[in-house]
Amino acid sequence: MHSFYxxxxxxxxxxxxxxxxxxxxxxxxDHDFPKHSTSYDxxxxxxxxxxxxxxxxQVFDQLWEQYRNDTT
Numbered sequence: 001m002h003s004f005y006x007x008x009x010x011x012x013x014x015x016x017x018x019x020x021x022x023x024x025x026x027x028x029x030d031h032d033f034p035k036h037s038t039s040y041d042x043x044x045x046x047x048x049x050x051x052x053x054x055x056x057x058q059v060f061d062q063l064w065e066q067y068r069n070d071t072t
Contacts, residue, residue, distance in 0.1 A: 004043055005035040007067045019059040026052040040064055 011024035027033045030050070034042050047060055 001038055001071050003036050003038055004064070004067055005033065005037070007070070008063065019053075019055050020063060022053060023056055023059050023063070026056075 005027055008020075008024045008027055011018070011020040012028060014021035027035075030052075032046075032050075034046055037043055043064075044057070044060065047057055051057065
């Protein structure tokens, strides 16, 4: 199973900036982000403590559902 970080890298480099691409770019640049994690709790907790922008947690929850559906 790919990590959530690996899943999110599909949103990097978008010509039109979206909240998904903002989150992916932030994850890429944050050296402490748990890049190998497949744990909702670990990533959600990290985002709660290091929130990069206001909508980030909502975007994460939506993308997590897609990630789970795509990887199961």
